[in-house]
Amino acid sequence: MADVTRDQARTISKEIEQAIQPILQNYGLSAMVEKTIYGTEYGCKIKGMKTNGKSVRQAEFEKHCYLYGLKPEDFGKTVEISGKSFQIAGLKLSAKKYPILLSREGKMYHCQRSSLRL
Numbered sequence: 001m002a003d004v005t006r007d008q009a010r011t012i013s014k015e016i017e018q019a020i021q022p023i024l025q026n027y028g029l030s031a032m033v034e035k036t037i038y039g040t041e042y043g044c045k046i047k048g049m050k051t052n053g054k055s056v057r058q059a060e061f062e063k064h065c066y067l068y069g070l071k072p073e074d075f076g077k078t079v080e081i082s083g084k085s086f087q088i089a090g091l092k093l094s095a096k097k098y099p100i101l102l103s104r105e106g107k108m109y110h111c112q113r114s115s116l117r118l
Contacts, residue, residue, distance in 0.1 A: 009038035
């Protein structure tokens with residue numbers, strides 16, 4: 001049997017996240033796949049939290065954005081880096097060098113605060 005690839009792991013994680021949302025919404029929670037392992041096996045860590053109707057990623061961003069000189073309203077803003085447009089999509093607190101998450105065309109990227117011109 002072939003190993004689980006990175007792309008397959010991403011797809012599986014997205015599908016799990018979507019499938020679990022309706023269950024957690026019954027309890028006022030939202031979920032996000034936080035960590036994924038793949039290769040000869042697949043595994044993921046799912047984080048669920050009270051978010052008042054926001055995504056987990058947005059709620060976490062609003063809670064910790066001040067640590068990086070950002071404001072809650074910066075979540076979802078479009079920024080331009082090297083001539084390409086990205087949306088601010090969250091924070092990865094465990095990433096010391098590149099803690100800011102950006103999204104572009106369905107993919108996630110990491111950057112430093114100094115790369116953002118807000």
